[in-house]
Amino acid sequence: MNKNYSRAIPEPWRDISAVFAALGDEHRQRILLSFEPGERLNVGQIAEVSTLARSTVSHHLKVLREAGALLAEREGKEIYFRVNKVFLQDIFGKVTSYLDTFL
Amino acid sequence: MNKNYSRAIPEPWRDISAVFAALGDEHRQRILLSFEPGERLNVGQIAEVSTLARSTVSHHLKVLREAGALLAEREGKEIYFRVNKVFLQDIFGKVTSYLDTFL
DNA sequence: TATTCATATCGATGATGATCGATATGTTTA
DNA sequence: TAAACATATCGATCATCATCGATATGAATA
Numbered sequence: 001m002n003k004n005y006s007r008a009i010p011e012p013w014r015d016i017s018a019v020f021a022a023l024g025d026e027h028r029q030r031i032l033l034s035f036e037p038g039e040r041l042n043v044g045q046i047a048e049v050s051t052l053a054r055s056t057v058s059h060h061l062k063v064l065r066e067a068g069a070l071l072a073e074r075e076g077k078e079i080y081f082r083v084n085k086v087f088l089q090d091i092f093g094k095v096t097s098y099l100d101t102f103l
Numbered sequence: 104m105n106k107n108y109s110r111a112i113p114e115p116w117r118d119i120s121a122v123f124a125a126l127g128d129e130h131r132q133r134i135l136l137s138f139e140p141g142e143r144l145n146v147g148q149i150a151e152v153s154t155l156a157r158s159t160v161s162h163h164l165k166v167l168r169e170a171g172a173l174l175a176e177r178e179g180k181e182i183y184f185r186v187n188k189v190f191l192q193d194i195f196g197k198v199t200s201y202l203d204t205f206l
Numbered sequence: 207t208a209t210t211c212a213t214a215t216c217g218a219t220g221a222t223g224a225t226c227g228a229t230a231t232g233t234t235t236a
Numbered sequence: 237t238a239a240a241c242a243t244a245t246c247g248a249t250c251a252t253c254a255t256c257g258a259t260a261t262g263a264a265t266a
Contacts, residue, residue: 001137001138001139001142001144001148001152002136002137002138002139003137003152004152005133005137005152005153005154006133006154009129009132009133009136010136013132013136017127017129017132020123020124020126020127020132021123021127021128022127023123023127024120024123024124024125024126024127025124025253025254026112026120027254029112029116029120029123030108030109030112032206033105033112033113033116034104034105034106034108035104035105035206036104036105036205037205037206039104041104042212042213043212043213043214044212044213045104049104049106049107049108050108051108051109052254052255052256053255053256053257054212054213055213055214055215055216055255055256055257055258056254056255056256058213058214058215059214059215059253059254059255060254061213062214074213074262074263076212076263076264077210077211077212077213077262077263077264078211078212078213079212079213079214083206085202085206088202088206089199089202089203092195092198092199092202093199095195096192096195096196096199099188099191099192099195100192102139102140103135103138103140103186103188103191128223128224130224145242145243146242146243146244147242147243155224155225155226156225156226156227157242157243158225158226158227158228158243158244158245158246159224159225159226161243161244161245162223162224162225162244162245163224164243165244177232177233177243179233179234179242180232180233180234180240180241180242180243181233181241181242181243182242182243182244
């Protein structure tokens with residue numbers, strides 16, 4: 001048993017901690033699943049198909065972006081978000097190999 | 104864009120929804136990381152190394168178990184938990200291939 | 207520069223979750 | 237059956253998060 005409960009969380013888990021928390025919310029899952037491959041969407045587009053207020057969608061997008069799941073780039077007045085596929089693939093790959101090796 | 108925001112969450116995501124929520128909590132991550140490969144631990148052992156009350160540890164173990172991340176089996180007075188490695192590998196494998204294909 | 211538009215941030219409220227001690231449930235053993 | 241032990245559940249409290257409308261920030265355009 002690993003008795004040092006309060007030790008630092010291992011690196012592959014540290015990165016994914018925010019991702020887990022971000023994807024633990026159903027609205028954020030639905031937002032993520034609104035994206036088609038390679039697609040970019042802005043707040044207005046997502047707010048339109050969602051059941052949430054614009055400011056609420058903006059909040060969830062911030063959480064997803066800070067977790068690394070989304071990338072944002074301003075283009076004129078709009079800010080376009082896209083799925084950070086490479087990051088997510090890397091994260092889940094690390095978790096998978098951590099699972100294989102240590103758990 | 105997938106405009107049917109309120110549609111059913113795709114199957115590979117539905118199963119993992121609870122896993123994400125469960126692993127989004129740092130205490131539950133620490134509990135999971137207390138297990139060594141193939142090891143079985145009971146509430147008392149985990150409560151001893153953690154900073155939480157026994158009832159709180161019990162609560163977190165319930166969340167992890169209901170999410171599928173842990174399996175529980177009673178053995179006399181104690182209830183032993185172990186990491187459901189196969190389930191987690193399956194889940195993260197599904198998420199990875201969903202990522203590759205649809206996002 | 208003033209206006210319009212898109213998004214972010216703020217402040218307040220309500221809901222959900224974490225936490226604990228106390229109590230209940232279930233199991234072994236005297 | 238009574239006592240001791242391990243864990244689960246209950247009830248209350250506290251903290252965190254989701255949510256919204258209103259306001260602020262930033263960018264394009266008249």
